[in-house]
Amino acid sequence: MTPSAVLFDLDGTLVDTALDFFSVVNELRDADGLPPLPDRKIRDQVSNGGVALACLTWNITRDHPDIQTYRQRLLDHYEYKVGENAVLFSGFDAVLQTLRSLGIxxxxxxxxxxxxxxxxxxxxxxxxxxxxxxxxxxxxxxxxDSLLLCAEKMQVPPDQCWYVGDHIRDIEAAHAAGMKSFAANFGYIADDEDPTDWKADAYLSNPAELLQHLGQ
Structure with a gap:
């Protein structure tokens, strides 16, 4: 089925934002006398949000009494770095151009x-x-809620939408919204995660595979 609209998660799905967080995390660690972390370890936590990245940056746990202070410190630094190195995942230029040409x-x-x-x-x-x-x-x-709101603003039925994401929460949200779900296996998926457990409707090893589902 050709969709009436295609929705994307952002970090780790449409845009490789981990490239910004590599310097954010390690500059903060350096300021506090901590050794740098490898890029892969940082990449694995980007889709888990600011609290997870704060825990990684300062070697603390989510129940730390000052966790929100650490989270805000990380976000304040990220505000200056955001977009500095981030890029579309390779292949999405063609995907977005195709959607435009198809009027989707x-x-x-x-x-x-x-x-x-x-x-x-x-x-x-x-x-x-x-x-x-x-x-x-x-x-x-x-x-x-957020997927349904987007479909409403687009004036398309949710069951005619596709949603692409790199985290189990994305697939769960798509299922709950009645949308076809696509798991972005090229995204920020930790080594101990198996996306097949998410039970997505389809899996993408790279963005270009979405064109095949569009019949292109």
Whole structure:
């Protein structure tokens, strides 16, 4: 089935934002006298959000009494770095161009806060007509609210939408919204995770495979 719209998660799906976080994490660690971490270890945590990255940066746990202070310190540094090195995953230029040529609208549905999402898209630059962030809904992914809101703004039925993401919460949100789910196996998936456990409708080893599903 040709979709009426295609929605994408942002970090680790549409855009390789880990490239910005490599310097963010290691500059903060260096400032506190901690040794640098390998890029892969940082990449594995990017899709897990600011708290997970703060835990990684300072070797602390989520129940640390000052975890929110550490998270904000990381985000403040990220604000200056966001978009500095981030790029579309290879192959998405062709995917987005094909969607435009077919007249299929596309949008971004992310748990990334609006401040950093807008800065990222502006600095890359990358234009999307539809961008839904956690501030736009009461419950963010894995709840379906943000996906359903995007479909509503696009004026398309949810069951005619595809959603592409690199985390189990993305697949759960797609299922709950009644959308066809695509797992981005090229994204930020930790070594101890098996995306086949997510039970997505389809799996992508690279962005270009989405064109095959579009019959291109």
């Amino acid at each position: 609208p596309w949008g971004i549905v992310t748990n990334k806060p609006r401040l950093y999402t807008d800065l990222l898209l502006e600095r890359m630059p990358l234009h999307a007509d539809y961008v839904i962030c956690p501030e736009d809904v009461i419950k963010s992914k894995p709840a379906p």
